[in-house]
Every structure is written in structure tokens, then in C-alpha cells.
Amino acid sequence: MSYTNALHDEAHHHDNPTGWRRWLFSTNHKDIGTLYLLFALTMLFMGGASAMLIRAELFQPGIQLLDPDLYNNLVTNHALLMIFGAVMPAAAGLANWMIPLMIGAPDMALPRMNNLSFWILPAAGTMLILSFVVPFFPGGGSQINTGWTLYPPLSVQVGMSMDFLIFAIHLLGISSVLASINIIVTLLNMRAPGMTLMQMPIFCWTWLVTAFLLILVVPVLAGGVTMLLFDRHFGTSFFDAAGGGDPVLFQHLFWFFGHPEVYVLLLPSIGVLSHIIPTFARKPLFGYKSMVGAMIAVGTIGMVVWAHHQYTIGMSLGAVSYFMIGTIIISIPVGLMIFNFIATMWRGAMTFETPMLFAVAIILMFTFGGLSGVMLAVVPADMQYHDSMFVVAHFHYVLMPGAVFGLFAGVFYWLPKWTGHMYDERLGKIFFWINVTGFNLTFFPQHFLGLAGMPRRIIDYNVMFTEFNAISSVGAMIFGFSHLLLLYIIIKTIRGGEPATNRVWEGAKGLEWEVASPPPFHTWETPPLIRQEQTS
Amino acid sequence: MNSEVRVRNKRRTIWLLSLLVLGMFGFGFALVPLYDVLCQITGIQSVSLRSAGEIANPASEQEDSRLITIKFDTSVHPNLPWDFSPVERNLQVHPGKLYQVDFAARNRSSETVTGQAIPSVAPWQATAFLNKLECFCFNQQTLAGRQSVDMPLRFMISPELPQEIRSLTLSYSLMKLENAPPEPNKREKG
Numbered sequence: 001m002s003y004t005n006a007l008h009d010e011a012h013h014h015d016n017p018t019g020w021r022r023w024l025f026s027t028n029h030k031d032i033g034t035l036y037l038l039f040a041l042t043m044l045f046m047g048g049a050s051a052m053l054i055r056a057e058l059f060q061p062g063i064q065l066l067d068p069d070l071y072n073n074l075v076t077n078h079a080l081l082m083i084f085g086a087v088m089p090a091a092a093g094l095a096n097w098m099i100p101l102m103i104g105a106p107d108m109a110l111p112r113m114n115n116l117s118f119w120i121l122p123a124a125g126t127m128l129i130l131s132f133v134v135p136f137f138p139g140g141g142s143q144i145n146t147g148w149t150l151y152p153p154l155s156v157q158v159g160m161s162m163d164f165l166i167f168a169i170h171l172l173g174i175s176s177v178l179a180s181i182n183i184i185v186t187l188l189n190m191r192a193p194g195m196t197l198m199q200m201p202i203f204c205w206t207w208l209v210t211a212f213l214l215i216l217v218v219p220v221l222a223g224g225v226t227m228l229l230f231d232r233h234f235g236t237s238f239f240d241a242a243g244g245g246d247p248v249l250f251q252h253l254f255w256f257f258g259h260p261e262v263y264v265l266l267l268p269s270i271g272v273l274s275h276i277i278p279t280f281a282r283k284p285l286f287g288y289k290s291m292v293g294a295m296i297a298v299g300t301i302g303m304v305v306w307a308h309h310q311y312t313i314g315m316s317l318g319a320v321s322y323f324m325i326g327t328i329i330i331s332i333p334v335g336l337m338i339f340n341f342i343a344t345m346w347r348g349a350m351t352f353e354t355p356m357l358f359a360v361a362i363i364l365m366f367t368f369g370g371l372s373g374v375m376l377a378v379v380p381a382d383m384q385y386h387d388s389m390f391v392v393a394h395f396h397y398v399l400m401p402g403a404v405f406g407l408f409a410g411v412f413y414w415l416p417k418w419t420g421h422m423y424d425e426r427l428g429k430i431f432f433w434i435n436v437t438g439f440n441l442t443f444f445p446q447h448f449l450g451l452a453g454m455p456r457r458i459i460d461y462n463v464m465f466t467e468f469n470a471i472s473s474v475g476a477m478i479f480g481f482s483h484l485l486l487l488y489i490i491i492k493t494i495r496g497g498e499p500a501t502n503r504v505w506e507g508a509k510g511l512e513w514e515v516a517s518p519p520p521f522h523t524w525e526t527p528p529l530i531r532q533e534q535t536s
Numbered sequence: 537m538n539s540e541v542r543v544r545n546k547r548r549t550i551w552l553l554s555l556l557v558l559g560m561f562g563f564g565f566a567l568v569p570l571y572d573v574l575c576q577i578t579g580i581q582s583v584s585l586r587s588a589g590e591i592a593n594p595a596s597e598q599e600d601s602r603l604i605t606i607k608f609d610t611s612v613h614p615n616l617p618w619d620f621s622p623v624e625r626n627l628q629v630h631p632g633k634l635y636q637v638d639f640a641a642r643n644r645s646s647e648t649v650t651g652q653a654i655p656s657v658a659p660w661q662a663t664a665f666l667n668k669l670e671c672f673c674f675n676q677q678t679l680a681g682r683q684s685v686d687m688p689l690r691f692m693i694s695p696e697l698p699q700e701i702r703s704l705t706l707s708y709s710l711m712k713l714e715n716a717p718p719e720p721n722k723r724e725k726g
Contacts, residue, residue, distance in 0.1 A: 109546055181553045189546045219557050223564025235615065238568060242613035242709040244654065249571050253564060314660050 016521065024119070027111030028521060029096045032118050034418070036093030037411070039121055041487070043085030046129070048480050050078040055442070055476035061463050071459040072145035077132045079148035080165070083265065084172045085125055087399075090407045091268035092117075092179050095207050097418065099183065101512035101519065102201045104192030104528040109185040117178035124171035131164035147457055149254055152239035152247045156231050163232070166225045173218045180211035180218075187211075192511070194530035198292070201510050202285060205292050206271030209299045210264050216303065217257040217264075224253035248313050255306035263302045265399060267295060269406020270337060273359050275510070276413050277341050280356035281348025282507040287340045294333035294340075301330050311382050320379045327377035331370060338367055353505075354428035358409035361436050362401040369397030372447065387457070390450025396443045408435075408486070415490070416504045420518035421497035427489050434482040441475025603628050604693055605703035608637065613711035617645040618679070620710050623686070631665075631695040638686040639672065639708070646681035650713045653677070655706060662704045665694040676713055 017025055026032055054074050057065045066074065096114065100107055108114045134140040141159015155162055187208050191200065200208075227238040228250065237243025239250045278285045285291065305326040307315065315323075341363055350356070372394040376382050385391060416422050445468035450456075454465045461469065500517040515523045606629055608622035619642040629635055643649055653673040657663040668674075672687035679685065691706075 110550070177557055181550060181557070184553055185546055185549045188549050189542065215553060215556050216560055219559075219561035220564040220567075223561050223567075227565075227568075237613070237711075240613065241654075241656070242611045243615075243711050244709075246571070249568065252571065253567060256567075314658075 025115065027107070027115055029100050029108045029111070029114065030418075030519065030521070032108075032114050033093045033095075033097030035118050036089045036096055036121075039118075039125070040086050040090035040093060040407075041490075043081050043089070043125060044483065045487075047078050047081035047086055048483060050074045050081065052476060052480040054078065055473040055480075057459060058461070058469050059473040060470070061461050061466055063460055066459065068459045069143040069145045072147065072457060073132060073135070073143035075457055076144045076146060076148050076165075077128075080128055080168075083148070083261070084169075085128065087265050087403045087407065088172075088176060089121060091207075091210070091265070091403075092176070094203075094268060094272065094407070094410050094414070095179075095183055098414065098512055099186060099204055099207060100190070101515060101523060102204055102510060103187065103190060103195060104511050104524045104530070105186060105190035106522060106524050108182050109190050110182045113178055113182055117175045117182065120171050120175040120178075124168050124175060127164050127168035127171060131161045131168060134161045134164060135159060149251075149258070150225070150228065151254075152228060152231065152250050153241075155228060156239065163229065166229050169225050170222055173222045176214050177218050180214040183207055183211045184215075192524070192527040192530050198289070199530070202274040202288065202291055203268070203271035206267040206274070206295060209295045210267045213260045213264050213267075213299050213302070217260045220253060221257035224250060224257070227253075248310070251310050251313065252307065255309045258309065259306040260299070260302050262398070263298055265403040266406075267298070269362075269403050269410070270295070272406050272410035272413065273341060273362060276355045276359045276409055277344050278509070279413075279505050279507045280353060280359070281345045281350050283344055283348040284509075285340070286343035286346075287336075290336055291340055294336040297333040298330060301326060301333070305330065308377055308382075311379055312386050324377055324379050328374060331374055334370060338363060338370075353412075353425060354423075354432055355409045355413040357429065357432045358405050358412070361432070362405050362409070365397060365401040365405075365436075365440075369394060369399075369401065373398060385450060387455055388450035389446045389454045389456050392456050393443050393446035393450060396446075400439055400443070405436075411490070413505075414512075415493050416500035417512065417517050417519070419494050419497075420500055420516075421493050422500050422504075423489055423493040423497065427485065427492075431482060431485045431489060434478060434485065438475050438477075438479030438482055442472050442479050443475075445469075445472045445475075602631055602697075602702075604631060604697065604701070605629075606693070607703065607705045608639070609705055609707040610639070611707070611709050613709065616651050616710055616712040617649065618643055618651060618710065620708070629693060631693040631697050634669070634690060634692045636688055636690045638688055640684065640686055641677065641679065642684040643679035643682060648678060648680045650676050650678045651710050652713050653708045653710045655708055658705045658707065659701065662697060662701050665697040665701075666704070666706065667692050667694060673708065 016022070023031060023035060026035070053066065054071065057063075057071060096108065099105075131144060135143045141161055142157075144155075144158055144161050144165060146155045146158065146162075150162075150165070187200065187204055191197075227236070230236040231238050231240055231245070237245040239245045239247045241247060274285055274291060305323055307319065307323045308327045311320055311323075341359075345360075352360070372390070376385055376391065376394055412423060412428055449465050449468050449472075452465065454461050502515065502517055503513045504517060505513075511524075511528055514528065606627050608625055608627075610620050610622060612618055612620050619640075621640055623638045623640055627635065627637060641651075655668070655671070655673050657666055668689065668691045670688060670690040672689065677685075677687065693704075
């Protein structure tokens, strides 16, 4: 019996249950990918709502809508919902949908574990939301006013909502570690015969690096929050100076996870761009090998520069110099990726459909965010910018284009493949322009606010900051509500529209475009023959 | 490639990755002791290093006209039923001159309890220039039930204190010693 038949059996274990069983017991990578994406979309709206509440409060100086603890709770909640609830599951959803199609595999390597790693998420999401809601009930304790970094000693002192949060982080961590193991096993063992690692589509490479990063750093965060839990309830003193511990140790544990996490959010979107730009420039990706090298370099160096988030804790000159130089060095491989994208577009026959519009905007705005990142990496400058709105502006300029817009671009790019219908191109373009305008209106003024000295994570501000904050808040409302249009476009495309061809985009290359749109429930039961030009 | 080889390869990858996950979880905890070692090598400061204040000789120190603000701060570990606070929170001092301040301690419980104070100085760059001649933190302190004492600290700031440091904070963390060891141990966990 050939292995094709063995895998064929594996894929048919469940006789395609229908109704709710189809989703709850699903072992099909396409269904699980869809679930991931829907979960991420839900969380995007919840995280967006908390962000808009924050901006509504900051519209005017003084305290109007929220009280300080609730404000800080919203800041914490917004960050965690967006990072763990929206961006990571959305990227995992794209991985689930696309990786088996791209490498010619019938499904993920471990379909049941795939089911588990998704279905942990709704439980984790519920815990996360409970951690926000619990303080509103009698006996619920104080609000989580620490921000997403959860620094002790404050995080040891807040009420029981912190315990919900700690367990939510444990669950989210288990989910992403399982998903990462699954993705690595799939990529290393399930490629179509003849496809070498260096012939894999670049999106698969980005996910291979991302999954390894997750496996290396998420357990360290899990360890850190476990110590926090022990300090809170079991009388240990890992972070309590009065018992011989050190609160700064938590910062190291947190940022050992937190900095590579930034690349976890960024890399899948870089992978999406590496498919979109060649498609719409109608040229192969410039410098495939250098992209792979750059990615591995970013991942490796990114693991050892975490303390640039902590310049102000009083490290020695030698230590801060090392972290400064390491951080600035990362801009070299990242710059290489950007130049590769530009070189791909150079003299290409470009057209500007919605995914390409996002791609071009991402290159511009992400570069901008990267440059303000280099400013922040410089120690003497950072002493000034630390904990100011400048930092907020910087990381939204890297995370929004670098992660979220990349995922939007990917959704527009692959939505016709998933649903079999073309999305409304006119509405897509309108969404792009409103979205990007709103984004820049929100976050560009925050650079000036930060440089002028407005601190972050504080509910009130000096009246001298009023104008820029008002502009920023108006932008945030435009930006926030524009996502209703995204929701409408997605629903409209799912329900119907112009039928999409198999190739969907005239310039699209790769195995995923060889299957029908929408793809049948089972694809690549017979592995495809790899010819050189399909993967280049 | 047949199916058995494929399954075996898959299984091997899964095991290796699971070991990596467990290893990294352990690494997080290994960082607790490693952190101190790392701090000593690289100069990233940690509490246990900062607390290593010096006992210096007061001779040959010249007084200088600078006025340095020194603030006193205390925190008590929840397992120690004591009140502990400085009699004076702020003091203006001249470098090179000897001062004495008192810290008031009271045992709230009715049992005899032994505690140990651990000092730390902020900014840490000033640590070497704060010389303690007599300090309750050199020894364990034992208080009988309901007993109150004033614990003295005699200190001097060295005139070699860098010019840019105009104020510093001396902070004491007090914790319980369960079965008091013969020697004061700086990193004893509560």
C-alpha cells in the first residue's frame, strides 16, 4: 500500500459529520482554518471596542467616561485581546488554510491536535474576557491595572481577575505551542514528494520560523506567569523584594517572550506579502534565498535583544550597549526584506487590487515604524521617549501594518479561493482608503504627543496636548468603524458574488491555485507532481 | 518513501519539539538562579548585589559642603507580623559626616519572631559610597511578643560620591527567618 492511501484513510476518519459536529469535531484543516479566522475576527471587534473606549476617554483632557483603574484595565485588555485573540489566531488560521494547500499535503500532520489547539481558544478567550469583567461583580477584587506586561509588584497585588488572566495566558500558550508543533511537523514531513525545503513557498518558511520562535519563547512566559501565580498564592518570593526576590527578573522573563513575540506577529504577514507582491507585480519574488536567510536572522537576533524594553531599570553601560547594538542590527535583515519587496515591484507590470494596495501601504508605513524603532533603540534617546506616547505610536506603526494589515491583505488575497466568490473590489478599495487614513490620523499625532512629553497608560493629560489628542481620537473612530465595512465585505463575499476562477489572480503562482475555488473538502489526496516553476 | 517511515519521522519530530517545549519551560525557572550569576558577570544589577553594602572605615574622610538628600524606605514581607518604619523619612546630609537615624520596629504578634533586614540603594551607582558603620541589617533582629525597639543605623556618605547624584534612597526589606540560621544569609527566602 502506498502512503497516499494511508493518508487518505487518515483524512476520512470522521465521515464528514454535519451541523455543529462538523465544527466541534473537525479535523479538516480548512474548517479549522475558518474557525481560527472567525475567532480572530470576533476578538478583533472586541479589542477594537476597548481601543475606541480608550480613545473616547482621551478625546478631551480630564476624566469623563472611565475611572483610572477601568482605563488601565481597558489598556491591558485591548493589548491581550489584539495580540493573543486577534493577530495570532488569524495568522494560525491562514497557516491552517494555506500550508497544506501550498505544499501539496492532504491535511495538517496532526489533525486531532489541530482540533484541540483551536478549541482551547474559545475557553481561553472566555477566561480573558472574565478577567476584565470579574471586578465589576461584588467580591471580584480590583481591576487589572498593570498593562499587558503584568509587572510585579502591582500584578501580585491586584484582585482575583489576575488569576483568570494568568490561566488565560496558560491556555493561550498551550494552544499556540500545539499549533506550532503541528505546523513544524507538517512542514518537515508532509511536503509533496520532490519539494525541498528551499522550494517551499515563502509563506511556509515564515511560519516555520514563527513556529520555532513560539516554541522557544511561549514556555518561558508560561514559567514567568506561573511564578507570578505562586507569589500571589503560595507564599513564594520570586519577584518580591521583601522576600529576597527581584521584580526585575519578571521583566526579563516577560520580555524574553515579549520581544520575539513581535516577530511572531510580523513574520506571517511578511509571508503573505511575499505572495501578494509577486502576484500583482507579475514577477517572481526577488531574492527568495535572501528572504529565507533574513527571516532566520531576524528570528535568531530577535531572541537575544529583549532588554531594550528595560533600558531604564539601571543596567550597566556594557549591558545596555550590547542590547542597543543588537537591536539596531535587526534593522539590517528587516531592511533586506523591504528592499526585496521593492526590487520585486521594480519594472513589474503592477496592478493595484485591494491586496496590493495594502501591500504597498504596508511597505511604506512599516518602514516608518521601523525607523522610529531605531530611534527608540538608542539608549540616550530612549531614556527620553520611554513610556511616552511616542512608544505607543511606534509599536502601532509596526504592528498595525506589519501584522494586522498584512492579515487583511491575505484575507482579500485568498478570500476568493476560500469562498469561490470574488469580493467586491470597489468596496475593498473604499475600505482600504478609509482604514489607512483612519490609522494614520490616529497614530501619527501620537508621535508629537510623545515627543512633547505625554506619558502613556494615564487616563488624563495636560491641556497642552488637547488638539493632537482630539485629532487622534477622531481618527480612531474612523479607523474603528471602518472595520464594519470589512465585516460587510466578508459576509457579502461568503454569501455570493462573481464566481472566482481556480487561479483567481492572473499572476498568481503556486499549488494553492491549482485546486478549485472553493477547494473541495479534501485536496491533494494524491500528492501533486512538483515541477520547478510551480514553486519559484 | 513508505507510510511507516513517514509515521516514524513524524513521531520523531513531535518528540523533539515536545522536549524543546519542556526544556524552555524549565529554562524559565532555571533563570531564577541563573539571573544572579548573569548579573554578576554582565553587571546587570539585581537586589542581592545592590544590598551588598560596605562597612568602611570612617577615618581620613573629608567633609564636603554638598547637601545630599537621603530618603529612607521600608517594606515588610507579609509573613512577618511587624511594623517597621523610619523615624525620619528624609534627611539632608553632608558627605563625609557621620549620622545616626533610628528605625522603629514593633512586633504585632504575641510570639517571639526573628527578622532580617536587607538593604538596597537607589540609584545603584551610589551603593559603594554609602558606608554603614552600624546597622541592624548586619545581624538578625529578634523581638519578643509585643516588643517595640528603635533600631539604630549609623552611616556616612563618602565624599567621593559622584557629583551628579544629589539624592538617594536607602530601602530596607524585612523578612522573617523561620528557623534562624547561625549566620545571616543574604538570600534567605521567607
